[in-house]
Every structure is written in C-alpha cells, then in structure tokens.
Amino acid sequence: MIHLMLDYLSKNFNVYLNALLTHIGISLIVMLIGIVIAIPFGVVCAKYVKLSESILGLFNLLRLIPSLAVLIVLMPVLGTGLVPAVIALTFLAFPAILINTCIGFTGINPSVIEAAKGMGMSKQRILFTIEFPLAFPMIITGIRTAAVEVIASATLAAYIGSGGLGDLIIIGLSLPSTAILLVGGLSVAILSIITDVILSITQKRLTKFI
C-alpha cells in the first residue's frame, strides 16, 4: 500500500502539493480572520458579565452543530467555491476562540487587576500588559481547538469546491483508490498534529509563569 501511495505521489506531485498548499492556505486565512474577529468579541463578552452568560451558552450550542451541516446549510446562501468555504469555516473557528478568550479574561484574579488600577495604570495598559498576557494560555487553547477543527473541516469544504486535501479524498472515494484516499487522509491527520504541536510549544514558551 505504501508503495502505491508513493507511486501516486511521485506521479502527481504537483497536484498533491497544490492540494496541500490550498489546504494550509484556507486554514491559515480562516484562523487569521477567526482570531481577529473572535478575540475582541471575547474581550467584550468578558467585560459584560450578563452578556457573557448568554453569549457563551449560544456559542456552546453552535459548537454542537456538525461542520458538514454548517457547510451544507450555508451552501444555498453563499454558493460554492473558496469564499463560501472560508466563510463557513470561520463560523466554525469562531466559538472556540471566543469562548476561551472570555473564560481567560474572566478567570483573572480580580486582585491583580485591582493592584494594577491602584498603581495608576490606564485601562488600555491594563488590557494589553496585564489582561492579555494572563488570558493568553486560555486564548491559545481556544486557538488550538479551533485550528484542529478547521483543518479537519477544510477537508469537507472540498465538497463545496474549495479545493484542498479534501479533493484527494473525493477522488480516492470515486475511483475508488485506497492509496489516494490514504494520502489525503493521512496528510490531513499529520497537518493537524503538526499544527497542534507548534501551538502547544508556543503556549509553553509564553506561559512559563503558571
């Protein structure tokens, strides 16, 4: 089997590389958009305690909806192709980052904030030099969860024509060719693992103080 897989790879290396890079590209874009939007929402959510409970509840519910369902539900609205795939995947990345940001901020020991205030630090300074660094372990946990979810779901997005490693799986299933199927599947798995390892190292580096 490994022989067959290598054989496919050597003959179709450009196709494979293209699929892999598209997959990474989509995931990166989705994560960037997700982080940029979800973190500020998470902060707002943490600052308004009453709001936070309902927001957290709503997003925890949203998380239960399977990725494929989101993609399919959004298809009639957004059509097919790369852009709808990115939008749909961003919806998936959103809850984990938002919820963890919110928890990260609300979990900060209030006496730490009080000490900072008492010393005459401005709100902005407290936000960027105290709250963010302290919430960071939680935020990055959220990013890890979201990243793994996005990389896996990007596979499904191939069904709505976004390209990526999902294409290999579709081809593998339709031919059918177990080798191609496995190349696609294993690549997604390895990509997820590498991403998680990189993020977990980042997390450890930046959270020596815990």
Place this chain on the structure above:
Amino acid sequence: MTNIALELVNITKKFAHAETNSVTGVSLTINEGDFVTILGTSGSGKTTLLKMVNRIYESTSGDIFFYGENIKKLKVEDYRRKIGYVIQQIGLFPHMTVEQNIATVPKILHWNKEKINARVDELLKLVGLGDEHYKKRYPKQLSGGQQQRIGLARAMAADPQLMLMDEPFGAIDAITRQNLQDELINIQKKLNKTILFVTHDINEAFKLGDKIIIMDKGEVQQFDTPYNILFHPANDFVKQLIETENIINRLKVLRVENFVQPLTQPTKLADGVIHNDKFLDDVLAKFFETGKKRLVVIDDQEEPIGEISWDQFIQLKKIQDNVVRLDVQKKNIRRVNDHD
C-alpha cells in the same frame, strides 16, 4: 508648619444592594509625615476606607482632599501614581518577574533603565530579598511572606508621597515582621512619608502609629495618639479593645521618642542613657537596672536629645499635656529624594 496631606470630610460608603453602610461619616485630618495605623475588627470598613482614598471605590457622600485638592477633580491615574498602595491580597502580576513587578510604576513614569535597575536592587535589599536570584523569579516561586514583601517594594518603587498599606505584613513571620516594621519606621522618618497602615494586630498598630484610628462598624471610634488611646479611651469599644493589655504590655508599645522632655541639666558621663527608638518598658527596666532617677535619651548618632525622669514616668497619666513630640529627626534630616 505642617502640611495637611489628606483630609476626609464626612465620608460614607454604601455599596449597591447592601443593607447598611460599610463606612459612615468618617472625617479625618492627616498631616504630611504622619504614620497612621488603622485598627479594627474584620468587616469594620478599613479596606473600604483605603479604597476610597485611592478611588478604587467612589464614596457615596463626602469629600476627600489630597494636599487641599478634591480628589474627584484630579486625573485619577495621575493621582494614583502618587500613592503607593499595598492591597490586602498582594496582587502581584503572575506573568511578570519580581523585577518587572517592582518596576511597574517607574516604567509608566518613563524612568531610564539604569535608574530602574538601581531602584529595584535598592528596594529588594530593603525588604530583605537582596539575593540576585530573586529578581528573575515569578511570584508563584516565592513564599507568601516573600510575595508580600515584593508587594511592599512594588508600592514604594516610585517613592510615593502617600502610602496606603492594607495588612502588608499579614503573612510574614514574627522576626522578619519586626525587621520590616523597624525598616518602615526608618523609611517613614527619613523620607517624611505619610502612611495609612491597616492592621489587625494591636501591638503592630501601637508600635508603628504616631496616631491610631480605631474603627468599628464602619465608624471611627477614636483617632488619637497611642498614649491617649491607652490612657484615655474614648468609649467602651476602645476600652474593651485595650483592656486585654496590662500596664506593662501597654508600656511595651509606647515609643520613648513620644515622651522625651527637654534636658533639665547638662549631660554627664555617668548618666544612664536610653535610645529614642526603645519603648517605655525598656525605660522601666533601665530605671531598675541603673537605680537612677533620670535617663538621657540619645538618638542614632548617640547624641543626647532630651531626658525621661522617674517622676515624669510614674506620673505618665498626668503629663500627657506636656508631651513633647520629638520632631528633631524629621527636621534635621533634609528630605532625601533621590529620584528627582
């Protein structure tokens, strides 16, 4: 003449949804250079009072003046930077090293690196954590008492005029605590700091305070000198609070320097001497040891600055009106301010 550092006028605090006031009608005038301790049972409003001074809480009614200016009119961040606040829960920044914690306010004030480093070293030495390796530690790598000392160093970093200290020595062992108390008295004298210091510990309140605020149920029961509180308690609550202490124990907390009289005759080599930072129980012991009727009080430089006589001593209760507050030290040592 002395400046009024802090004036509280009829300060009341009632928290939203609370049934009763946490602080009621507190009026106090605190002079620059006063070391004021606040003594009271748990829940008596000590922390609430300090937080209103720092504007962490806004008072429900009443006004607070800092050097004559209503603090509501000051820019809150600038005002707070002039105050060193040691909060009851310490509140060190967990993601910053000891060094970074202490440097917080100097950094906000844009001190240069050398000045900050020098100040950090100085403060660490002061609180007894001068060993180089403490600097790079994170708060979780310190014991509770060590954390408290870093909290103290952090609050003093930018040499604030006013210090608010909420049970700063609560988690510190007796010996280190004594050293820190002595050190704090020293600093306060030398730099003429104004300090508001909350404590549960009667002995600490009497040892440190030039004046003591006794609080109960959100109200000031008495604001007076240690001597007057011991010998002229204002009401039953204060009486009860100090009743547990016998006369010797009361002497233990009264500083010699508060009872010095001017010299009545030139000093001689044969005179018994007592240091001005000792307490009245030491004076009693000295009278017994030496058999003398008069002790010459000396300062840190071994210079005579006054005397205490046996007659004066046994009439302690009568002489309170003649007590000479010893301000010699404060006057002689020019304000040292090495950060301007």
